[in-house]
Amino acid sequence: MASADTQLQSARLHIPHFDRVILAVIVVLIGLILLVISMGDRVGVIVHRVVPEGIARSTSPIIIEFSEPMNRESVAARFSTAPNMDGDITWNGSTFIFKPVEAIAPGENVSVLLEKGASSASGRELLHNISFDFTVRTPHVAYLFPANDAPSNIWVADPNNPESAQQLTFSPSGIYDFSVSPDGSMIAFSENNSETGTQDLKLLDLETGGLEQITNCVDSACTNPVWRPDGQMIAYERVELNSDMAQQGVGISPTRVWTLDLSRRPVETRPLFSDLQRLGHSPQWSADGSRIAVYDSAMGAILLYDFTDGSLEAVPSRAGSSGALSPDGTALLYPEIVLTEGAMTHSYLRMVILDDNQVIPITDPPQSTDDARAAWRPDGQQIAVSRRDESLIRGYQIYLLDPENFDARMITDDPRYTNMFFLWDPTGQSLVIHRFPELDENMQPNMNGLPEIWTLNTLTGELIQVAQNAWMPRWLP
Amino acid sequence: MTAETPSVFRRFALAALILLLVAVALMAVLTSNRDPGTLLNIFTTRFLGIFLEAAPFLLLGALASGLIDSFVRPDDIARLMPRNPAIATVVGAFMGFIFPVCECGVVPVVRRLYTKGLPISVGVTFLLAAPVINPVVLVSTYVAYGFGPVLIGRFVITIVVAIIIGLIFAVAARPRDVLRASTLAMIPPPVVAGGSPEASASDIIPIYTRAPRKPLGVGLRDAMGTAADDFFDMGRYLIIGSMLAAAMQTFIPQEAMATLGSGPVTSVLVMQALAFLLSVCSTVDAFLSLAFVNTFTPGSIMAFLTFGPMVDIKSMLMFAGVFKPRVVAYLIILPFLLTLLIGVWINLNVPL
Incomplete structure (x- = not known):
């Protein structure tokens, strides 16, 4: 058993x-x-990509793409640049993005270092130092050419070597207007459709050459794209042509401002104001992107819309301009039409302090000046103004104003030219100017004048002619 | 256990997966602050994207399977087997180029080949390797990833794992240890599986009867019928797999996924579990894995692309119809551990 x-x-x-x-x-x-x-981790966190290397734009963000989600504090603590720069750090998944607060000066050599030891969310570590260098190039100038013929296309030139200008777009029907993204990597432009008379917005990726249509304006004119400073949204003007109702006597609509959300795919577009009775044109963003200013011709006022709380303020003005928001978003410069003695009208400059709506007249009667356009230097320490002072000189000249006391200093004094439009470069050193030669070399009215593009270094006073027979200049950082 | 049992299990598994999908979607919609309509739109777009990208390859695989079923006789393959068990096992890893079937189609083919005298080890190697080592998967992986480490790694790892397991069976397994009684009963008495302790080299080529070849017209008609059956049979798994994958992309926060996917060990385990649960045919899983490339580690992607084709829910149920239950467990555990070992080693030692 x-x-x-x-x-x-x-x-x-x-x-x-x-x-x-x-x-x-x-x-x-x-x-x-x-x-x-x-045996342990012999690879650690891998850095897939660093940007920029070699040559960079003055507004290029510094990008480090990791192989996995990171402990953000540990990366920030080990990240440094030489020279030291202040900037905002954001993350897109496993990608670290550092945006310098101020544009980097052209010619500057920047070294970036990420020290080993930065850890991932899972605890893996970066086993080696990551370092790379880049040099900031001189900002280029983009513009439309030719001004006296069609089609106009976008060209770009290095102000230090204007002969090197290159054509960027080859539209047979022509480009209506355009703007450059804040980081300089893309151009949004409105292209004419010669068959329908409409305009659509397109995005040109300057890194890849890729072209993407971002509006579907079948019976509309979609123009004047304006980038939000973070590059994630575009405001633009839209006019409905109402072709199908022309027989009933319905004409084209007034201009309204719409937005395009580029952070979504497919790109989403919607009117800025849900109330379609609210009109607007000439949109411009505040530096932090939280506010937008448009001019409402029906109200005769500049509308300031705050995205953070949905509030809307109106600043009465008859000049038809949406003015210029200060970089810190606390003040708005705008021209105002004023009737003076002798039934003369002049355009005077005003500044409204947005916190208390206090309006400060910068120029006023009996001054015989016209202030047409104002632009804040990116650091807010100076204001460029196109001013015509008939007591001194013919045509609009550019002045620099001190925002504290509004003392003005003329920085263009060529009576042959009127300076119509200008923009600061991201570093605040130079202006790109759209000039028109009103007088010829003999100081006689110039009957065959064509617009020109110039740059002006406000520190040295150096003026460089970038292009002739061209218009609508934009900085390409 | 009856012959119908696997079918009942399979239906239960399908129902469980669909219920899981619905539950996950409902929970995500209820807890998300996004509009349910928008979420549904995103889910639909992603599902269609995955399904439409994968469906042509499933169709291609089904057509190839039908043609082989009609025109290639299993005994042709058995006759051509090398006599050396080790070489025969290695050859088994490449038989997918003759029988380009995914994991859904390989089990019946292996069972039929066993009845024609195919050595156990060769059958096991073929069973594990064929879903990857075949021209259709080669093309689909190339289309998804191009020529590079993923394509090479997928094929090399699959071959290595399949051959290792095949050799283990060659050394130790006898038909009566491995096969179910019903399968054993189908094997003619003179046949002795090669590689077993009882087999000699001359035993590897079995005695078999040669089946007559089908006339072209009849063969083509049968091939189309088989292809249609295969396509609709496997298509169900593809649809459910695509829905699960789309649901995961839409409803599960990518941050949570990314956190799981970044650990060198946990990421491999998660992707192995996903491969097992999703049960997507190997002809299309390369496209599914693309969705995880940016959030999961390279070793885990490799584990997904190698372990999933060898073993998943549907093939496990089909294994049970051929092999003994504990052998089914071995056929899951061995590929699991080998791909885990390789995946973890890649993550910790290979900068990709």
């Missing part, structure tokens, strides 16, 4: 050869897995 029990127990305990081999293999494999784990 005992023997039978032993045999039964033995049979129960007996593991067949095949199963023993398999179990042994399983044990070995588990051992190997533990061994591999115990």
